[in-house]
Amino acid sequence: MSIDGTAVNTLARVTNVTRRFGEVTALDDVSLEIRSGQIVGLLGPNGAGKSTLLTLLQGLRRPTSGTVELFGGSPQVAANRRLLGCTPQATALPETLRVGEVIDFVGVHFADAVPTPELAEEFGLGDLLRRQTGSLSGGQKRRLSVALAFVGRPRLVLLDEPTTGLDVDARHTLWEAIRRQHDAGATVVITSHYLEEIEALADRVVVIDHGRVLEDDSLATVIARVSLRQVTLESDRLDLIENLPGVVRSRVDAAGTTFYTQDSDALVTELVRSGLPFANLAVRGATLEEAFLTLTEKELV
């Protein structure tokens, strides 16, 4: 199998991987494949094992048991990491170097690096090339860190919480850049605490909790599988509506009170049959956030 060949469809493969840190089992018998062309969203609560999985794929750590393959070989062999780009969770940039110098410095390690002005423009850093990185805002530093993952025209990019701490505009700018890089051929694995980020970017979702893969499917399938529907309404007898059969959970916000249920038709039928007063009824499907809660709340799985 050639690491350059377009015939290689599986870019990375994790097989029955367990990784322990002393008493803690960070990954517990995890198996998954990263195939060319995807944007894979890795979702899970704090401490679920997402970063550990990325460090194994980067060859920074070895599994306690099981195997990790990158481009058909070991991620610990430098040649196999040539087509891998990464942005770690923490941004660490040499404070006195200018933005352009940092991009140049990383670029010289690659035979066909993206020219510095082109990369800077792509990530909205064009006007900052002569600025020392120490003077950049948090959002600008984050954009630079993500940009650096793409310098070497990688086939696979691992982004660990790339937009944490960014405001909405900065996040959207980065999403657009990541999407363009994906359209240009990069396969992307992204971890995030922002469910809307995974929903906006990913076509495949892997949900991890306590080191185990709970779900691994297309975004639409993961949402459909838990298929919670939302029934939003106003009423002065919410206490009684809450107890109708089929209500899984409720939430109150400006739009009214929302009841979550597997079967909204049955709940609305029950509601009408009960004769309880209600107004402004609206029914809609689950968002990824609700799907995720359902998957990680054990009593609901």
Ligand SMILES: Nc1ncnc2c1ncn2[C@@H]1O[C@H](COP(=O)(O)OP(=O)(O)OP(=O)(O)O)[C@@H](O)[C@H]1O
């Ligand atoms: N170097 C380490 N030494 C000891 N325990 C570790 C180490 N790295 C990770 N762990 C533990 O392994 C588990 C998984 O951690 P990991 O960082 O992979 O989770 P995560 O899903 O990336 O979390 P977060 O979303 O908070 O970044 C946690 O219990 C964590 O405390």
